[in-house]
Amino acid sequence: MTAVADKPDLEIGRDRRRKEDQRLITGRTRWTDNLVLPGMLHLAMVRSPFAHAKIVSIDTEAAKQSPNVVGVFTGADLGEAQGACINAWAITPDQVTPPHVPMPSDRVAFAGETVAVVVARTAAEARDAAELVDVEYDELPAALDLKESAADTVLAHPDLGTNKSALWVFDSAEAGTGSSADAAIEKARGDGIVIEREYRQQRLIPAFMEPRSTVVDPTGEQITVWSATQIPHILRFAIAATTGVPESKIRVIAPDVGGGFGGKLQQTPEEMITFAVARKLGKPVKYTETRSESLMTAHHGRDQWQKLTLSAEKDGTVTGLKVELTADLGAYIAIVGGGVPVLGAFMFNAIYKFPAYHFSCQTVLTNKTWTDAYRGAGRPEATYAIERLMDELAIEVGVDPLEIREKNWIKHEEFPFTTVAGLEYDSGNYEAATAKAKEAFGYDELRAEQKQRRESGDRIQLGIGISTFTEMCGLAPSRVLGSLNYGAGGWEHASVRMLATGKVEVITGASAHGQGHETAFSQIVADRLGVAFEDVEVLHGDTQIAHKGLDTYGSRSLVVGGEALVKAADKVIEKAKPIAAHLLEASVDDIEFSAGRFSVRGTDQGLAMAEIAMATFAAHNLPDGIEPSIDSDATYDPVNFNYPHGTHLCAMEVDTETGGVLMRKYVCVDDIGNIINPMIVEGQVHGGLAQGIAQALWEEAVYDDSGTLVSGSFVDYLLPTSADTISFEVDHTTTASTTNTLGTKGVGEAGTIASTPAVVNAVVDAVRQFGVNDIQMPCTPERVWRAIHSGDGGDETEGAAAPHFTEETGMQGQTDRTDGANQ
Amino acid sequence: MARIELTVDGAKVSDDVEPRMLLVQYLREKLGKTGTVIGCDTSNCGACTVHLDGRSVKSCNVLAVQANGREVTTIEGLADGDQLHPVQEAFRECHGLQCGFCTPGMIMQAVDLLGENPSPTEAEVREGMEGNLCRCTGYHNIVKSVLHAAGGAK
Ligand code: FES
Numbered sequence: 001m002t003a004v005a006d007k008p009d010l011e012i013g014r015d016r017r018r019k020e021d022q023r024l025i026t027g028r029t030r031w032t033d034n035l036v037l038p039g040m041l042h043l044a045m046v047r048s049p050f051a052h053a054k055i056v057s058i059d060t061e062a063a064k065q066s067p068n069v070v071g072v073f074t075g076a077d078l079g080e081a082q083g084a085c086i087n088a089w090a091i092t093p094d095q096v097t098p099p100h101v102p103m104p105s106d107r108v109a110f111a112g113e114t115v116a117v118v119v120a121r122t123a124a125e126a127r128d129a130a131e132l133v134d135v136e137y138d139e140l141p142a143a144l145d146l147k148e149s150a151a152d153t154v155l156a157h158p159d160l161g162t163n164k165s166a167l168w169v170f171d172s173a174e175a176g177t178g179s180s181a182d183a184a185i186e187k188a189r190g191d192g193i194v195i196e197r198e199y200r201q202q203r204l205i206p207a208f209m210e211p212r213s214t215v216v217d218p219t220g221e222q223i224t225v226w227s228a229t230q231i232p233h234i235l236r237f238a239i240a241a242t243t244g245v246p247e248s249k250i251r252v253i254a255p256d257v258g259g260g261f262g263g264k265l266q267q268t269p270e271e272m273i274t275f276a277v278a279r280k281l282g283k284p285v286k287y288t289e290t291r292s293e294s295l296m297t298a299h300h301g302r303d304q305w306q307k308l309t310l311s312a313e314k315d316g317t318v319t320g321l322k323v324e325l326t327a328d329l330g331a332y333i334a335i336v337g338g339g340v341p342v343l344g345a346f347m348f349n350a351i352y353k354f355p356a357y358h359f360s361c362q363t364v365l366t367n368k369t370w371t372d373a374y375r376g377a378g379r380p381e382a383t384y385a386i387e388r389l390m391d392e393l394a395i396e397v398g399v400d401p402l403e404i405r406e407k408n409w410i411k412h413e414e415f416p417f418t419t420v421a422g423l424e425y426d427s428g429n430y431e432a433a434t435a436k437a438k439e440a441f442g443y444d445e446l447r448a449e450q451k452q453r454r455e456s457g458d459r460i461q462l463g464i465g466i467s468t469f470t471e472m473c474g475l476a477p478s479r480v481l482g483s484l485n486y487g488a489g490g491w492e493h494a495s496v497r498m499l500a501t502g503k504v505e506v507i508t509g510a511s512a513h514g515q516g517h518e519t520a521f522s523q524i525v526a527d528r529l530g531v532a533f534e535d536v537e538v539l540h541g542d543t544q545i546a547h548k549g550l551d552t553y554g555s556r557s558l559v560v561g562g563e564a565l566v567k568a569a570d571k572v573i574e575k576a577k578p579i580a581a582h583l584l585e586a587s588v589d590d591i592e593f594s595a596g597r598f599s600v601r602g603t604d605q606g607l608a609m610a611e612i613a614m615a616t617f618a619a620h621n622l623p624d625g626i627e628p629s630i631d632s633d634a635t636y637d638p639v640n641f642n643y644p645h646g647t648h649l650c651a652m653e654v655d656t657e658t659g660g661v662l663m664r665k666y667v668c669v670d671d672i673g674n675i676i677n678p679m680i681v682e683g684q685v686h687g688g689l690a691q692g693i694a695q696a697l698w699e700e701a702v703y704d705d706s707g708t709l710v711s712g713s714f715v716d717y718l719l720p721t722s723a724d725t726i727s728f729e730v731d732h733t734t735t736a737s738t739t740n741t742l743g744t745k746g747v748g749e750a751g752t753i754a755s756t757p758a759v760v761n762a763v764v765d766a767v768r769q770f771g772v773n774d775i776q777m778p779c780t781p782e783r784v785w786r787a788i789h790s791g792d793g794g795d796e797t798e799g800a801a802a803p804h805f806t807e808e809t810g811m812q813g814q815t816d817r818t819d820g821a822n823q
Numbered sequence: 824m825a826r827i828e829l830t831v832d833g834a835k836v837s838d839d840v841e842p843r844m845l846l847v848q849y850l851r852e853k854l855g856k857t858g859t860v861i862g863c864d865t866s867n868c869g870a871c872t873v874h875l876d877g878r879s880v881k882s883c884n885v886l887a888v889q890a891n892g893r894e895v896t897t898i899e900g901l902a903d904g905d906q907l908h909p910v911q912e913a914f915r916e917c918h919g920l921q922c923g924f925c926t927p928g929m930i931m932q933a934v935d936l937l938g939e940n941p942s943p944t945e946a947e948v949r950e951g952m953e954g955n956l957c958r959c960t961g962y963h964n965i966v967k968s969v970l971h972a973a974g975g976a977k
């Protein structure tokens with residue numbers, strides 16, 4: 001029973017192999033699309049081919065006659081039972097928000113919007129019948145280009161009278177956190193340096209590998225919804241709030257979820273339509289999207305123009321920063337919607353000591369797919385802008401870009417530091433991370449090689465890119481969210497159930513989709529309660545089990561959810577102490593708990609946690625007035641954000657004759673506080689890096705002039721492959737966060753946030769001698785070539801220009817390299 | 824409807840299928856072999872990779888009727904009872920998966936790759952796995968897993 005005594009080292013900090021892997025590597029999985037229920041019916045959506053059109057008529061007769069079709073419904077048929085898709089964050093009190101009916105009956109506002117749904121006995125029959133639905137449209141002019149839409153040339157929603165949704169402004173002079181940015185810029189125009197740039201954050205698609213799927217079973221007392229979602233709790237709330245079905249009658253389950261990256265942080269029209277159809281028919285129904293539907297209709301990310309002005313003294317000391325964003329919301333305001341760029345508002349000043357800061361963001365409605373959170377959400381945009389600008393400043397001053405950063409960053413002895421955006425950074429050591437990264441990278445040697453290649457006019461030029469980033473994570477202190485007018489809090493809930501046999505069930509309101517929570521949370525609880533790692537079971541993602549929670553996004557699971565877990569475990573210990581004292585015939589004051597054992601101070605008497613659990617279960621001999629349970633729960637509201645940081649260094653080779661780029665080396669040293677599981681952390685960094693690098697080099701969602709998404713399949717939307725990427729060098733420095741007990745900081749988004757500017761800085765650095773100071777992302781060979789030859793890096797991406805299209809594969813996108821491919 | 828008979832993960836099965844039914848649909852919908860998944864509709868992602876007569880194929884690129892009389896191995900038939908295949912072991916050991924959605928296809932492709940080339944270089948692994956997409960891992964640990972499995976097999 002008391003294996004605890006010979007328990008070896010602490011679990012926290014160990015590279016434990018993941019508990020979740022056994023199932024996943026043997027194919028024993030529970031993806032939503034795997035579920036089959038008796039009598040289950042299948043849905044297929046009929047989608048608008050037009051970006052903006054009036055629906056004149058919908059003829060469903062032929063589809064209804066198709067084999068095994070059970071019903072065909074339009075928006076008018078489902079009516080109010082569809083509920084609505086909500087925006088949880090009106091960023092200003094006067095935000096213009098178009099109503100969002102899951103399936104409209106009068107007008108479509110983007111290509112891909114659902115206008116009818118077919119229900120049949122099989123998915124194939126539903127799809128066949130969907131082809132037979134005849135919709136007559138009256139096409140309307142579409143608002144497509146972001147800048148033109150901001151000028152209200154064509155209206156995305158004519159009834160609203162404008163495309164301008166909200167203007168969100170922060171000014172350090174008004175907020176009292178600094179002086180006036182305008183004044184600083186004015187002064188610098190006289191006697192300092194002013195850098196003015198406009199950068200483009202292209203539209204991206206999260207492109208999680210598991211297409212979204214929803215199954216709704218209305219046959220029980222509670223209506224059960226399985227969905228491939230990051231947010232089961234928020235989804236339940238939204239369904240209840242907009243359909244009138246009581247929250248207590250809805251159970252939402254997120255089973256195995258195949259990636260999200262923000263892309264599954266949504267209450268989708270498809271979920272609402274599936275819910276409505278299941279209720280109408282009283283039968284279980286399933287909807288699984290195709291990849292093309294996913295790329296076309298699941299929310300996109302980024303899509304901003306950034307106008308930036310940085311002022312500095314002649315010696316490179318920064319004096320002011322002014323940021324004016326225009327952000328594309330798409331056709332509807334998604335659940336976080338315009339809040340995404342606002343999450344970046346506090347991060348443009350980054351690690352630097354700006355005395356003056358002005359930020360504004362104009363959100364704009366267009367007739368394109370809606371946008372919302374994508375890995376990093378607001379912070380990659382901010383980091384990109386500032387890290388690109390710092391390189392430009394270094395050029396103006398004529399010093400190494402690392403030197404200009406060091407001159408302006410917060411020194412490690414200056415923490416805690418209150419920034420010009422009003423945040424208090426608790427800890428960090430930029431010097432240490434940078435020193436370590438430089439050494440691992442071979443910075444000086446690579447600079448020497450770069451010089452030599454430049455001087456000899458080598459066809460292959462070398463560029464070095466730097467990104468010394470920070471981010472805010474751990475969303476979020478509820479009162480901060482309240483002050484920003486966000487619709488919910490930022491707490492998290494956990495409970496610990498002590499089973500009679502000494503096993504432990506841990507329930508968390510966070511909802512994992514690949515992050516390894518089951519493993520990391522087991523490690524935390526094993527240490528805290530002194531039980532074996534294997535004896536802890538982590539349960540999540542089902543509102544009936546984890547009845548309370550705010551789910552997983554914004555790098556919050558560990559720093560907020562983990563802290564709730566620590567608090568719940570501590571309560572277990574406190575509840576167990578009087579029972580231990582009673583059984584050991586000692587006073588509670590003399591009971592000590594360590595390494596899973598309650599002992600009497602100064603004696604060798606003691607009882608293990610498992611023994612207390614058993615005694616509590618039996619309840620034969622408990623002290624008077626004590627309830628027979630040591631189970632506990634806790635809800636934790638963070639007091640502050642936390643601020644991981646790091647130094648990322650990237651070396652890119654550019655072929656000046658073809659414009660082709662090749663990554664040669666990528667080193668990053670991140671400070672993410674104390675680490676629970678280094679193996680999982682490294683994995684998070686790798687995945688984040690690849691996504692950030694992909695923004696710099698490959699990915700872009702492109703629309704044609706009529707508003708059709710041309711990158712609507714994996715042939716055209718260029719996810720990197722193993723052949724496009726390299727192995728990364730990932731290391732750490734550690735300054736513990738002081739805003740939570742475990743001293744951890746978020747890590748889920750760090751790699752994505754930091755890497756994009758590092759890569760683009762490197763590409764620009766390689767060709768700067770040709771008069772280039774910017775290349776628009778993605779930096780395709782075509783754009784790089786044009787920049788070299790005309791000093792201009794702008795314009796459209798050509799799919800076929802991207803690097804993993806080669807002559808050899810007929811310019812056809814990723815190669816099918818399975819052996820049997822050509823049989 | 825066409826009658827097919829084949830062996831899947833060691834078991835003989837026979838069914839009437841629509842001529843247009845894809846092998847991946849047959850595996851998932853008729854046989855309940857949901858370990859093999861569908862990630863795209865353009866044969867780009869490789870999530871559906873299985874072995875047909877011992878060679879890797881994208882099962883969304885093969886009709887069920889084409890598998891008639893042949894032998895299919897899916898991720899569910901790869902382990903020998905409780906004994907994991909060395910490539911499965913390697914993926915766990917090297918953290919070659921996060922959400923796990925691409926993993927069945929990755930493992931099946933890696934097994935095939937190592938069958939052809941038992942001691943590949945990193946570049947050969949990267950080339951050979953190019954037809955399988957992963958959004959979580961950045962491929963770093965997938966490549967490491969395949970190299971680890973190769974090392975173990977020596
Ligand atoms: S499902 Fe994507 S390649 Fe087969």
Ligand code: FES
Binds near residue numbers: 209258919922923924
């Ligand atoms: S592990 Fe998630 S897609 Fe590969």
